[in-house]
Amino acid sequence: MLEHKKHNPLIALLGAAALLMSSPVLAQSAAAPAPATSAAAAAPAAPADAAATDDSSSSSSSHSGKADVNFVSMFAGATIVVKVVMILLGVCSVISWILLIMKLLDFSSLNRVSNNFLEAYRGARSIADINRIAVSDEFAGNPLADMAAVGTEEVQLSKQAGLQISGEHKDSTLNRAQASIHAVQAGLAKRLSGGLAFLASVGSTGPFIGLFGTVYGIMNSFIGISNSHTTSLAVVAPGIAEALMATGLGLIAAIPAVVMYNVFNTGITQYGTRSEQFVSELMNSLSRQLDKGA
Numbered sequence: 001m002l003e004h005k006k007h008n009p010l011i012a013l014l015g016a017a018a019l020l021m022s023s024p025v026l027a028q029s030a031a032a033p034a035p036a037t038s039a040a041a042a043a044p045a046a047p048a049d050a051a052a053t054d055d056s057s058s059s060s061s062s063h064s065g066k067a068d069v070n071f072v073s074m075f076a077g078a079t080i081v082v083k084v085v086m087i088l089l090g091v092c093s094v095i096s097w098i099l100l101i102m103k104l105l106d107f108s109s110l111n112r113v114s115n116n117f118l119e120a121y122r123g124a125r126s127i128a129d130i131n132r133i134a135v136s137d138e139f140a141g142n143p144l145a146d147m148a149a150v151g152t153e154e155v156q157l158s159k160q161a162g163l164q165i166s167g168e169h170k171d172s173t174l175n176r177a178q179a180s181i182h183a184v185q186a187g188l189a190k191r192l193s194g195g196l197a198f199l200a201s202v203g204s205t206g207p208f209i210g211l212f213g214t215v216y217g218i219m220n221s222f223i224g225i226s227n228s229h230t231t232s233l234a235v236v237a238p239g240i241a242e243a244l245m246a247t248g249l250g251l252i253a254a255i256p257a258v259v260m261y262n263v264f265n266t267g268i269t270q271y272g273t274r275s276e277q278f279v280s281e282l283m284n285s286l287s288r289q290l291d292k293g294a
Contacts, residue, residue: 007286009140025259042055045259074245075245077242078242081213082242082246085214085246086210086245089210093253093256095198096199111122114271116138121134124164127156129154130148130282131147131149131152132154134149143188143191146184147275148282150183150184151181151283154176158173163179170291174286181282184273191267192268199258202253203255203257203261204254205254206251206253206257207247208249210246211246212241214246214247216243217239217242218243220239
């Protein structure tokens with residue numbers, strides 16, 4: 001009984017502690033720190049996720065905002081004045097290349113037929129032979145053949161008129177023949193120089209036309225900067241690129257035109273010298289034949 005009475009206070013303390021632990025209020029207080037710890041552990045993860053989301057969104061926005069700049073997009077975005085300048089220079093460039101092809105074919109055919117005609121002409125033995133060779137279909141349209149044809153025809157017309165082409169009327173006959181030949185030469189110069197005025201105009205004015213488009217485009221770009229109240233290069237760069245493209249097209253049109261003009265002008269000069277030499281040769285031949293009594 002005494003031992004039982006001694007242990008009663010211990011048992012009472014243990015029972016009181018059990019009652020306190022089972023109380024709802026105390027249980028809620030004891031459990032409260034655990035969610036706080038979980039929230040503290042989860043807190044750093046939220047900013048990390050948000051940062052990752054921001055990075056991905058900024059990356060995607062930068063890719064979507066990247067403009068595909070090329071010739072077509074710059075032309076489409078240019079102002080109407082710059083577009084007109086670009087179209088004009090493009091048309092001039094196309095016409096210049098068409099003239100280049102036509103002139104190359106013309107000069108190639110001209111020199112080839114002239115070589116064949118001179119070979120046949122130098123084998124003739126009379127004025128009638130020269131005329132027959134000159135008016136043949138093989139050499140139709142060749143300037144040298146036309147000179148020989150009109151020169152010999154004038155001699156034959158004088159002979160048919162009853163003039164003494166081998167006597168007192170020889171000089172007048174040769175003068176008339178030479179005048180007819182010079183008329184053909186004048187037509188030759190006009191024929192060979194066709195299109196050169198256009199090439200000279202494109203070569204001299206093309207860069208200035210392109211420069212006008214560039215000045216207008218840059219001026220328009222700076223006006224856009226003033227209106228947008230920003231100095232960002234991304235704002236002014238497309239307009240400047242469009243403007244500089246006008247200058248580039250001007251040079252693309254002008255440089256080949258200048259080269260073509262110089263090449264063809266040299267070719268015309270060389271063929272003009274060749275025709276002068278042929279006129280001298282032809283007049284000597286006609287004079288020789290008239291002295292022989294042709």
